[in-house]
Amino acid sequence: MAYNVIGSIYRDIKNTFLIMEDSTVPGLAHLEGVREDYKKTPTGFLEARRKVDGAEGLWRIRNSLYDLQTFMKFHPGGAEWINLTKGTDVTELFETHHITDKAERLLPKFYVREATTTRSVPLTFHPDGFYRTFKRRATEALKNVDFHRSSTISNLITDTLAAITFALALSAAFVNSYILILLAGIFLAWTVAAAHNFFHMRDNFRMYYFDLCMMSSKEWRITHVMSHHMYPNTLWDFEMYVVVPILHWFPHEDKSFIVGIIRTIMSPIVWILLFLSQAIKRYYSVFLEYGVFEFRDVIPFLLPFTLSLFAPDILVALKLWLTMILTSSFLFGFVGLNAAHHHPDIFHDGDIYRDDMDWGLLELDAVRGRKVIDDSTFLALTNFGSHTLHHLLPTVDHHYLSLCMPAFVQTCKEFKLSDESLTQWELIKGQFQQLKRVTSKKNYR
Secondary structure, three states: OHHHHHHHHHHHHHHOOOOOOOOOOOOOOOOOOOOOHHHOOHHHHHHHHHHHOOOOOOEEEOOEEEOOOOOHHHOOOOHHHHHHOOOOEOHHHHHHHOOOOHHHHHHHHHEEEEOOOOOOOOOEOOOOOHHHHHHHHHHHHOOOOOOOOOOHHHHHHHHHHHHHHHHHHHHHHHHOOHHHHHHHHHHHHHHHHHHHHHHOOOOOHHHHHHHHHOOOHHHHHHHHHHHHHOOOOOOOOHHHHOOOOOOOOOOOOOOOHHHHHHHHHHHHHHHHHHHHHHHHHHHHHHHHHHOOOOHHHOHHHHHHHHHHHHOOOHHHHHHHHHHHHHHHHHHHHHHHHOOOOOOOOOOOEOEEOOOOOEHHHHHHHHOOEEOOHHHOHHHHHHOOOOHHHHHHOOOOOHHHHHHHHHHHHHHHHHOOOOOOEEOHHHHHHHHHHHHHOOOOOEOOO
8 A cells, every 4th residue: 555655656756757848839949958957057058059049150130140259359248148149049138138229230240141940939029019119118218327237226235235244154153153144144145136136237246246155147147047037937948947856837737736745845945955056066067068267156165265264163164154055045045936937827838828929928927026025126136026027128227127117017008918916925825836736728917
């Protein structure tokens, strides 16, 4: 009897290791290998893109190929964006990271030829579609601020959080206090979340605050910006498939109630170990894939090094630092994975997709805003707030996003779309419900 029960649970878990091969977003190409364990890396995602995007070693935007090699060092956003995307289709990144038409007017200088294959992504940016209509209105709403740069408010909040993190950590080391180190872990989580605002932008020193937690701002520019932001909740979303089978948000008919319970129990463990597991992958990539050790790869060691200078001995410093990292990881994981994307009423690949392929509609269907949190710059920075607007305008500082809300509401009304937000509790509860959801449905706004 017990053997049969254990065997049933094993089969349920084994069945849910797999993710469907084909997306329910019509025309979204299959990315070969990215969901295999050894390919669940940022470089694995980019390699898969180069195989299907038809960019021929160049940069593809819509159906044209461009050579941006000579422009790389002059790119206002920094050379890294151009360098990482070589050989891929950057249509979505180009459209969403350039709010004005300045970049569009520069493109003809770098034109090479037309692409010989159809796009691997079916999403559109028609001039009269939802996204382009909203972007024109958002540009007008932002005309009185320098939205190409971060706001003074966001800079001050983020710098203060980083300073408090170090102050608490060093104080904890000096007096050997676990209470202070737990507080330092909380402030580190807030600092890292706020730094996320900055690695979406042109190169700047505040984006390196993100590296303090052991995770990589460079890798997150790939997995978060280039993958998750552009194709949220689809099979192309790194943040969806990287946690399978431990967490499995895709609706899947082979899911079972028992496995759903196991995943619910495992969730806090995933949150706690997030930073350390990402650190292992980070330095694996640094030494075995990139082959380059950069300045940002030293930053994760700043906190343990400074702790060692103030602690009674190195062992105490390591214990305090590990406590800090695990605390921070738990809070960051809890907030991040319950912030905006997972709820039974939110689209996940496997659900029935809408007929209109406008890119902005995918963002709306796969994201929800949060009441209260979205009303405060501090809460938005530290809790991944203003999430819907952030997905639509990823390079705009969180403090400026509220200026675009009237344009968003107006455009949603014009296209007969809901602009609803959920409460934080609804999203937390919904995230666990989504782990158990097996049925596909029409999850449109």
